[in-house]
Amino acid sequence: MSEGTTIAPIRGSAGLALSYYGDDFTGSTDVLEVLELAGLPTVLFLDCPTAEQVAAYDGIVAVGVAGISRTMSPDEMSAALPGIFARIKALSAPLFHYKICSTFDSSPTVGSIGRAAEIVRHIFGAATMPLVVGVPTLGRYTAFGQLFARADGAVYRLDRHPTMMTHPMTPMTEADLLVHLAGQTALPGTLVDLRAMGGGDDIADAEVDAAVASDAVIMCLDLLDAETERQVGRTLDRLVRSRVGEEPVAVIGSSGVEYALARVWSSERSGVHSDSPATIAQTVVLAGSRAPATDRQVDAALAAGFSDVPVDPFAVTDSSTSGAAIADVVSRAVLAYSRGGHVLIRTPPKTGCGDVQGTELAEALGRIAVALGREIRLERLVVAGGDTSGFVARALGIEALRLIRPLDPGAPLCRAFSSDPLFHGMEVCLKAGQIGSPDYFIHIARLAAPGETKRSMKGTIT
Numbered sequence: 001m002s003e004g005t006t007i008a009p010i011r012g013s014a015g016l017a018l019s020y021y022g023d024d025f026t027g028s029t030d031v032l033e034v035l036e037l038a039g040l041p042t043v044l045f046l047d048c049p050t051a052e053q054v055a056a057y058d059g060i061v062a063v064g065v066a067g068i069s070r071t072m073s074p075d076e077m078s079a080a081l082p083g084i085f086a087r088i089k090a091l092s093a094p095l096f097h098y099k100i101c102s103t104f105d106s107s108p109t110v111g112s113i114g115r116a117a118e119i120v121r122h123i124f125g126a127a128t129m130p131l132v133v134g135v136p137t138l139g140r141y142t143a144f145g146q147l148f149a150r151a152d153g154a155v156y157r158l159d160r161h162p163t164m165m166t167h168p169m170t171p172m173t174e175a176d177l178l179v180h181l182a183g184q185t186a187l188p189g190t191l192v193d194l195r196a197m198g199g200g201d202d203i204a205d206a207e208v209d210a211a212v213a214s215d216a217v218i219m220c221l222d223l224l225d226a227e228t229e230r231q232v233g234r235t236l237d238r239l240v241r242s243r244v245g246e247e248p249v250a251v252i253g254s255s256g257v258e259y260a261l262a263r264v265w266s267s268e269r270s271g272v273h274s275d276s277p278a279t280i281a282q283t284v285v286l287a288g289s290r291a292p293a294t295d296r297q298v299d300a301a302l303a304a305g306f307s308d309v310p311v312d313p314f315a316v317t318d319s320s321t322s323g324a325a326i327a328d329v330v331s332r333a334v335l336a337y338s339r340g341g342h343v344l345i346r347t348p349p350k351t352g353c354g355d356v357q358g359t360e361l362a363e364a365l366g367r368i369a370v371a372l373g374r375e376i377r378l379e380r381l382v383v384a385g386g387d388t389s390g391f392v393a394r395a396l397g398i399e400a401l402r403l404i405r406p407l408d409p410g411a412p413l414c415r416a417f418s419s420d421p422l423f424h425g426m427e428v429c430l431k432a433g434q435i436g437s438p439d440y441f442i443h444i445a446r447l448a449a450p451g452e453t454k455r456s457m458k459g460t461i462t
Contacts, residue, residue, distance in 0.1 A: 006266035009040075009061070010240050012092035014051055017265070018062040018258075019088050020097035021069075021081075023111060025390035026411070026432040027099050027255070028066035029401065033412040034258040035062050036403040039267030044401040044414075046394060048087040061267075063091060066401075068390045070101065070111035071169070071359055077115050085123040094240050095249050096124055101386070102140040102254035103149055103158065103434070104133060104177065105170045106184065114184025117218060117252055121187070125247035128212045130239070131189070132232055132253030132260065133177060134223030137409050138435070140254065142222050145191045146175045151292075163291060163434060169358060177220055190216035197221060197228040204231050205238070212239075223256055226263075233260030255410065275404045275415055277427060280379045282337060283445045284372070287346035288365045288388030289433025297384065298346050301441040306344040307336035313347050313356040316364040326364060330371045337376050342445045345372075362387040366395030373422050380427040382444055389430035396423045407443060408436040 009017035017040070022028025028044055035042040042062040043054070054063055065088060069077055088096065098120050100106070106113040120126060134142040139150025147158040158164050158175040165172055174180045178189040196207035211219045221232050236257065239249045251257055285306070287298055302308055309332045315325035329345065336343045345368065347361065362385065369392045372378065383389045397420035404413040404427060411431035418424040429444055437443075 006264055007237070009237070009261070009265045010094050010244060011061070012094050014054065014092045016054070016061065016063055016091055016093035018095045018097060018261070019091050019093035020062070020064045020099050021084065021088060022064060022066050022099040023070040023116070024068060024101065024386040024432075025066045025393055026386045026430050026435070027101055028064050029412060029414060029430050030255045030410040030432075031064055031097070031099055031258050032401060032403055032414070033406055033410065034255050034262060037406060038258070038262035038265065040265065042403070046399055048084050049091075049400075051091060054091060063093070064099075066390065066393070068387070069116060070105055071387055072111065073109060074112045074115040077112065077119065081116065081119045082123055085119060089123060089248065093248065094244065095236065095251065096120070097257050098250065098252045099257075100133075100252060100254060101432070102133060102135045102138055102256065103161070103164050104147055104172065104180065105167065106180075107170045108184050110169055112184045113252065114181050114187065117181075117187055118185055120250050120252065121217065124250040126250035127217070128219050129217060130236060130249075130251045130253070131177065131218050131220040132223060132236075132251060132256045134228070135254050135256040135259060136223070136225060136229060137259060138255070140256070141224050142177065142220070143224050144193050144222065145177055145220055147177055148175070168290075178218070181218065187217040188215055189218035189220060190214060191220045192222065194222045194224060194228065197223070197231045198225075201231070201234070204235065208235050218252070223260070229256070229260050230263045232256070233262070233264040236261060237264050275402060277404055277413060277447050278379070280427070280447075282340070283342045283380045283382060283441075284333070284337070284378060285342070285344045285346070285382040285384070285441050286365055286369055286388070286392065287344065287384040288362055289385030290347065290349060291385075291433030293436060294384045294433045295349050296438040297436060297440050298344065300438045301342070301344050304442050304445075306342045306441070306445075307339065309333045309336055309343060309345040311345060311347050311365070311368070313361050316368070317356055317360040322364060326367050326371060329368050330375060333368075333372050334375045342441075344441070358387050359391070362391040366391040370395050378423065378426055380429075380444070382429040382431070382441060384431055384433060386432045393428075393430060396420065396426075398423065398428075401428070408440055410435045411440065413444070413447070
């Protein structure tokens with residue numbers, strides 16, 4: 001396949017070309033966005049769908065399941081993931097993607113990518129699993145097996161990245177992906193580096209084929225730029241075509257997998273969307289992330305006049321105070337909403353959260369979202385934070401998501417399909433903490449009422 005050539009993807013018996021499981025919620029919506037923009041109709045489910053549920057969505061090419069394995073221990077993963085993967089495999093897509101964060105969030109005790117790889121191999125019968133992490137569009141690059149990520153306009157090796165080296169759950173102390181994985185699994189790995197991936201089709205094919213023929217189980221593919229991205233997509237497609245009628249190809253990686261496939265898979269629907277945002281006067285933002293990018297978005301939103309509803313992370317997670325504290329947050333948010341304009345419910349910066357457990361706080365924010373939705377009509381909800389997004393979405397009874405339109409890369413506007421009529425059809429943005437420009441919340445609020453003059457808010461609701 002020469003540069004610029006695209007081909008139709010191979011589909012399984014149910015019409016799917018790709019299935020994926022996201023190890024956190026916002027990463028799952030990232031994949032949804034990339035596939036839809038490539039013209040590959042996709043539905044993202046919160047639980048593994050049946051074939052009948054998939055068939056209810058006409059013309060679907062890809063199906064995703066949004067998970068929370070990034071916060072699981074290896075034992076929890078061993079208990080939960082085999083059954084989910086087996087049901088996904090039954091959907092008969094020839095390519096399965098275990099979606100991880102592009103900053104490789106994982107450790108031997110939390111969100112172990114190594115343990116996930118072992119389970120994927122067991123269920124899908126994968127002999128060689130490509131590992132694809134680079135996403136140039138998101139400022140993530142892999143070179144000679146090392147992961148680099150952009151922050152504030154600069155690019156850092158991941159173990160020197162200002163956010164990831166101090167991540168509260170999975171701090172990165174090693175940028176070499178295969179070395180990092182070696183602390184999580186005994187599965188052998190190998191690298192197909194930039195010299196091969198950027199050296200032309202024949203060189204890449206020879207190196208990949210040699211890696212597949214070796215004893216390696218995990219095959220890390222360098223991805224740095226447009227050419228290596230195309231080569232990764234071509235390699236994944238070639239592996240799928242070589243295994244038609246056999247076990248699916250399983251790949252572990254970030255949304256770099258889908259960005260790469262979009263360069264080689266053709267579609268007549270590229271850039272076409274069947275949905276559009278409504279005219280909505282008020283947007284509610286629920287910011288649970290403590291990443292610096294979200295802090296900047298919070299500051300910009302407050303400066304733009306969003307009503308400020310602070311959350312005390314200790315009060316809403318302490319069993320002796322959580323009920324009253326959550327009710328207080330909801331009461332202040334309802335008051336702010338009744339005054340008109342946009343509402344920002346937010347936890348304090350990282351230094352203000354101390355040793356509060358992230359999952360406990362995310363669960364509390366989910367309770368806040370549900371209680372608020374019982375008091376006001378939530379037409380558009382923005383959630384910041386990967387763990388927060390997963391817990392909030394499940395608390396709202398969301399069963400599936402479809403893309404409405406892209407916003408910042410990795411953080412699209414979606415339509416929610418919920419078992420709760422209060423939240424069915426709601427517009428939602430579910431973004432990772434480190435994703436999005438400083439005016440991300442403001443941009444979404446401006447979608448709500450085109451042509452309107454920005455309203456002045458009342459300030460902090462205490």
